[in-house]
Amino acid sequence: MNYDVKPNPLSSTEYPAGFRFPELKIGSIPIGFPCIQAALSGVSDWAERQIARRHGASATISEVMLDEFIVSVTRGKKARRFLRCEEDDHPVGAQLMGVAPEEFTAAARRVLDWGFDWIDINFGCPVKKILGRHRGGFHLCQPEMALAIVRSVRDAVPADVPVSIKMRRGLDDSQESREKFFRIFDGARELGIRVFTIHPRTVLQRYAGTSDWTFLRELREYAPDVTILGSGDLFTAMDCVRMMHETGINGVTIARGAIGNPWIFSDLRELAAGRPLPPPPTLAEQRAVIEEHFALAVELYGEKRAAFNMKKFCIKYAQRHPEFESVREAFIRFHTREQLTAVLDEWYK
Secondary structure, three states, X not given: OOXXXXXXXXXXXXXXXXXXXXXXXXXXXXXXXXXXXXXXXXXXXXHHHHHHHHOOOOEEEOOOEEHHHHHHOOOOHHHHHHOOOOHHHOOEEEEEEOOOHHXXXXXXXXXXXXXXXXXXXXXXXXXXXXXXXXXXXXXXXXXXXXXXXHHHHHHHOOOOOXXXXXXXXXXXXXXXXXXXXXXHHHHHHHOOOOEEEEEOOOOOOOOOOOOOHHHHHHHHHHOOOOEEXXXXXXXXXXXXXXXXXXXOOOEEEEOHHHOOOOHHHHHHHHHHOOOOOOOOOOHHHHHHHHHHHHHHHHHHHOHHHHXXXXXXXXXXXXXXXXXXXXXXXXXXXXXXXXXXXXXXXXXXX
């Protein structure tokens, strides 16, 4: 998956006059500050969610989990890695992806048993392998199956447990795709769904070009009775402010923009408090967060796998370094805690 940062040309450093941060709720769950760490496969694990929460994310969502995996997994080491949910994680949602209603239903019940607060249904993943297996964004081309999944999950979990849906604005830019989007959107509302996360790119766009924020504004005006969260091209705190201000949505979920940049959450809280953006984190502050993140990953995976898993994060952390290319190459080569410490000693003095 391409996690490259590409600024939205609509972004601005000018704070919009009169803007006020809305208070956010996910169904019956009070969230407050309208900024959530989004679900990303292979990224938003427990360690990443902890880092996001410690920097100001008001809620988080698990990495995307296949329903058949959740149904089949035991309560062993693998389950504890993917389904870990601690007291200080709340509120936290579990994002599920799959093919048919039956396994979605069983998986939804299982993640609630593990302590997650709400269910998020993925109808947006654009990865080719996922689409080829009729999962994720593929459901946007089959409204009947999509709504059967929504109905089964909504009926299977307690009424006070929120169910939300992550969608893109269609499979492609055709009128047929648009009509199918609204058949799913309206049908889900009729089934009692009141929270939608919308990435306003099409599935076939993947991450190319810029996301169409005007679609969020259109949807907000079309359905003022539901909670709409925005996603797509949120790489700075000001991007988040601009999206909420220009579209009127209820909040944002930050995905790619938070990888190696947990400061986006604290920056956004500074703006919400009426203060100017703080200066960028110093090298010492960056090092402290990298070490903290690695320690959490070791706790979750053990040192060997943590070192492998941290590479993608460290490469993103390196983007803030004045000698990014050299630091990135050094991070690519580390395989142990000692080697990571050596990189930090050399480049983050």
